[in-house]
Amino acid sequence: MVQSELIRGIFFDIQGFSVHDGPGCRTLIFFKGCSLSCAWCCNPEGLNAFPEPLYNASKCVFDELCMQACPNQAIGKNGQELVFNRNLCRDCTTYNCTKACCSGALRLGGYTLGVEELFTIIQRDRQYWGDEGGITLTGGEPFLQPDFAVQILKRCYDSFIHTAVETCGNVPWDNIERSLNYIDWIFYDLKQIDNRKHILMTSKGNNLILDNARRLAKVFKGRIIFRMPVIPGFNDDEANIHQLSDFLNSIKKDEINILPVHHLGKEKYNLVGKGYYTDDYRIPAIEDLQKIQSIFQSLGIRCYIGSETPF
Ligand code: SF4
Ligand code: SF4
Structure with a gap:
């Protein structure tokens, strides 16, 4: 190679x-x-310098599927919005949060x-x-x-x-x-x-x-x-x-x-x-x-x- x-x-x-x-x-x-x-x-x-979730709160239905899917507990709640600890996304290999979201609120950037x-x-x-x-x-x-x-x-x-x-x-x-x-x-x-x-x-x-x-x-x-x-x-x-x-x-x-x-x-x-x-x-x-x-x-x-x- x-x-x-x-x-x-x-x-x-x-x-x-x-x-x-x-x-x-x-x-x-x-x-x-x-x-x-x-x-x-x-x-x-x-x-x-790493792929990360792009979060559109206006499309979020707060079913928390992304929180359950994340292997790094990188997602928390702040009132009517989710917050992401993006430092924990740095070494993510699954990007499971974006796969679990069915509402279009999350997509992968990068x-x-x-x-x-x-x-x-x-x-x-x-x-x-x-x-x-x-x-x-x-x-x-x-x-x-x-x-x-x-x-x-x-x-x-x-x-x-x-x-x-x-x-x-x-x-x-x-x-x-x-x-x-x-x-x-x-x-x-x-x-x-x-x-x-x-x-x-x-x-x-x-x-x-x-x-x-x-x-x-x-x-x-x-x-x-x-x-x-x-x-x-x-x-x-x-x-x-x-x-x-x-x-x-x-x-x-x-x-x-x-x-x-x-x-x-x-x-x-x-x-x-x-x-x-x-x-x-x-x-x-x-x-x-x-x-x-x-x-x-x-x-x-x-x-x-x-x-x-x-x-
Ligand atoms: S990119 Fe990975 S670490 Fe970051 S929130 Fe999504 S699943 Fe969790
Ligand atoms: S899976 Fe999508 S719709 Fe559900 S809480 Fe997470 S971002 Fe919001």
Whole structure:
């Protein structure tokens, strides 16, 4: 058995027909597990690096079949809702709760695939990609599964499939470096230069992220597009834009894509038993984004708003 058949990746979604995360039409592969916890994350079901129950309380009939079926006593009650101790789901192999539930209140979020299994799924979309399309690894954080990431990227690259990766950068450098020969484009998040604010809103500092960005700028031969989610009150101030521009200029990179925060992921927070923190943020108006764009551009950085990035 070759090594690639032994490695299994964990995912929470695969979506075809995307036109926002790389050139042409693309298939997006969502890796499960992330090293940050951004307050505005729109994919909370991608944060834990293991399959877990997604619970829709509005469909629950409270017959407790799931509680009886769970081998780890991971399910308890809190008034008219169930609560899950998801740490106990980390090593679950049965997912009996989702099998026992007949009302549709529980379904399993996350699944594993081997390299060839995923490649077969990817290949089904090939006819829709056109000349420029391909795959984009996203998440979650693809480089938290470096063994799988390098295998699937190499498999695609060797088959002349355009490859892109979207990363938060908060991973050991080696996790990124070993895949670089098989990546055409990288989308790299830069959220906030101030380390203290970065910790406050993402749970981690940005030293590793900035170090990896410096290294990437030196050695990566493909295209890097930096991305900044615009979160009013967190990173839309002029000081941050100036410091981000200084940083990009210092590593000789001049492209950034700014993306307005949105609330489309709000309902999913209930499914994974987390509170939603982002209600306080207003969605930035186009004028706000244009102001940020003009500051970046005045400092020598080509700045694209939303889907305006030329692919
Ligand atoms: S995933 Fe496993 S451990 Fe978690 S609640 Fe379901 S059966 Fe129990
Ligand atoms: S089995 Fe389904 S319907 Fe019954 S208590 Fe559990 S989640 Fe609710």
